[in-house]
Amino acid sequence: MSVTAIRMEGVLRLGFEGVDAIDAVNAEVLKDEALSRVGEAAEFVVDLSGVEFVDSAGVGVLVALFKTARRNGGRARFCRISAGVRAVLEIIRLDQIFEIYEDWEDAVRA
Amino acid sequence: MAAEGGKAALWRGGQEMVPDLAELCRIHEVGLDLIERSHDVDELLNRVLEEYERRLRELPGDALDGRAGKPGPESVRKLRALVMFATQAAALKEKAVAASELKRRAAEAESHRARLEGVLGALGSGVMILGAGGETLMANAAARALLGGEDEAVLARLIADGVPPRGEAEIDLPSKEGSRRTLVVSRRPLGSGEGAEVALVTDVTQRARDLEERVRLEKLAEVLRTLSVLSHKINNPLTALLGRAQILQAHRGTDPGVAKAAAVIEESSLRIAELIRELARVVKEGRHEALDDLLDMDQTVGGGRAS
DSSP states (O other): OEEEEEEETTEEEEEEETOSEESTTTHHHHHHHHHHHHTTOSEEEEEOTTOOEEOHHHHHHHHHHHHHHHHTTSEEEEESOOHHHHHHHHHTTGGGTSEEESSHHHHHHO | OHHHHHHHHHTGGGOOOOOOHHHHHHHHTOOHHHHHHOOOHHHHHHHHHHHHHHHHHHSOGGGTOGGGOSOOHHHHHHHHHHHHHHHHHHHHHHHHHHHHHHHHHHHHHHHHHHHHHHHHHHOSSEEEEEOTTSOEEEEOHHHHHHHTTOOHHHHHHHHHHHSOTTOEEEEEEEOTTSOEEEEEEEEEEOSSSSSOEEEEEEEOHHHHHHHHHHHHHHHHHHHHHHHHHHHHHHHHHHHHHHHHHHHHHHTOTTOHHHHHHHHHHHHHHHHHHHHHHHHHHHHHHTOHHHHHHHHHHHHHHHHHHHO
16 A cells, blocks of 8 residues: 655656555555655646545545645646545535546646 | 524525535634635635645544445534535635636736836837826836926827827927927827827937028028129129229329328228138138128128228
């Protein structure tokens, strides 16, 4: 379980390797790791492929990434979101706040 | 009780109603004063997001986990509160994006304006941007220098009154030192469709002075040419007059009146001859100062004769 960070076409791409759920069990670790990967980056895409479920703690990780991008003067984009994660984001209306794209290419172009 | 009423209103018919931020903060005991003082949408959004995060942390585990079964009433209440914050944050985000775009465009416009001012400032010619009402919107350094400390409105009024639209005219502008300056002003529409115009202002005072000097010199040259011709024409009969006066002197006999008259004629003829020579010198040198000297001398000659 780890957070990967690859810079492609000038945009940082974060991924959650070996993570099928972000919840109270792993949220704190993943959040620290993701934020350290982001560092001062202002523009990045969070690739959530493989993540099937998030609970409130998992949502907290995503909100922290969203806030960090804003604080760094840029924007975080989210892509390849599973139906389960999307359902949670819709329930708590984060789908209206986050920029969500189908795939990586769309997110980078946006 | 009021809070309960507020909550009821928020969940009418299963559809959440978004209250204004003040109401939302009152219900959920958020630092309203802090948020109300903030005029920065970005900052406001950050604060709402922080509150959102705080409430997210307080959300019971069953609130979002369908696997845990139906959430309890406390979970539902907290979830609804969270959703209200998210809705509010979404609205703020839209405003923040619009504000950011507005800020970007304003910065872009400011950058264009600064560049334009730089270019206009570097121009030697005066450039003024006039509003639809003829008021001065902008004047570059050269235009301000041409005005020499005069109010820009003075020139703007003179332009509006004296220069036809899309035309060109000369404007005489009195300076504080009492001299006058001549400006050529041309008006052109700016093309923005708002009636604004650009006025190009060029100082032609020196050009006008040069023209006046040229006309004066041409007139002087004509005077000198006339003098040259007159000198030549006077000289011939003068020579005859002088010759006859000398003959008369030689044959004056015993009549003292004749002798005196012959002497006067000879002396006057010599004076005229001297005057002609001076005129010839002036014409040759072509100097108007010499002509002034000559006129002084003429007065002296006249004065001498009178005495």
